[in-house]
Amino acid sequence: EAGVVQSPRYKIIEKKQPVAFWCNPISGHNTLYWYLQNLGQGPELLIRYENEEAVDDSQLPKDRFSAERLKGVDSTLKIQPAELGDSAVYLCASSLDSDYEQYFGPGTRLTVT
Amino acid sequence: AQTVTQSQPEMSVQEAETVTLSCTYDTSESNYYLFWYKQPPSRQMILVIRQEAYKQQNATENRFSVNFQKAAKSFSLKISDSQLGDTAMYFCAFMKHGGGGSNYKLTFGKGTLLTVNP
Numbered sequence: 272e273a274g275v276v277q278s279p280r281y282k283i284i285e286k287k288q289p290v291a292f293w294c295n296p297i298s299g300h301n302t303l304y305w306y307l308q309n310l311g312q313g314p315e316l317l318i319r320y321e322n323e324e325a326v327d328d329s330q331l332p333k334d335r336f337s338a339e340r341l342k343g344v345d346s347t348l349k350i351q352p353a354e355l356g357d358s359a360v361y362l363c364a365s366s367l368d369s370d371y372e373q374y375f376g377p378g379t380r381l382t383v384t
Numbered sequence: 385a386q387t388v389t390q391s392q393p394e395m396s397v398q399e400a401e402t403v404t405l406s407c408t409y410d411t412s413e414s415n416y417y418l419f420w421y422k423q424p425p426s427r428q429m430i431l432v433i434r435q436e437a438y439k440q441q442n443a444t445e446n447r448f449s450v451n452f453q454k455a456a457k458s459f460s461l462k463i464s465d466s467q468l469g470d471t472a473m474y475f476c477a478f479m480k481h482g483g484g485g486s487n488y489k490l491t492f493g494k495g496t497l498l499t500v501n502p
Binding site for chain 2: 302304306311312313314315316319327360362364369370372373374375376377378380
């Protein structure tokens with residue numbers, strides 16, 4: 272069974288530029304999560320989807336961050352415009368349902384210069 | 385809000401020996417899960433072990449076991465017969481069970497970097 276797939280693995284952009292990250296969850300997993308992991312810290316939830324509905328986006332900085340999960344499968348997380356402080360690893364995770372173990376992808380390391 | 389504290393930023397152990405990683409948490413909830421995740425240099429976060437708060441029996445997974453002390457809000461991970469491949473950052477995490485909304489997010493500690501030496 273394939274795991275959670277994320278792309279790209281690495282991204283370097285200049286500040287004020289837009290950037291997008293893509294996630295394909297494990298087949299059959301209804302719940303999808305985006306986490307932000309700063310260097311030396313544990314991940315922090317940005318947004319959680321149940322199917323195509325964002326049921327918890329309270330930690331998502333909505334002035335520059337947006338996310339979508341069309342058709343309840345793949346998801347895209349976008350930052351526009353990027354700031355220096357956005358440099359971090361962005362992790363995607365999925366679970367069968369909200370009350371089950373979360374399985375993580377390899378993450379995208381973003382560097383904003 | 386829940387908090388998770390890992391008081392050991394770094395630890396090391398000799399191959400084949402046993403090591404224990406500490407974790408404490410603070411919550412007013414009675415129904416929750418606790419997890420240990422492993423994150424090697426490749427960055428892939430891997431679930432090591434899970435404990436349901438309502439279960440008194442400590443969870444075990446091969447060489448990995450936990451000591452869950454609910455009253456003390458302590459959840460330590462013991463790794464027996466340490467292997468070089470166990471070298472990684474280990475995160476303790478909390479998740480409230482039930483109720484919808486923001487309850488299903490994982491709250492992580494800051495992690496413990498474990499190095500297994502040959």
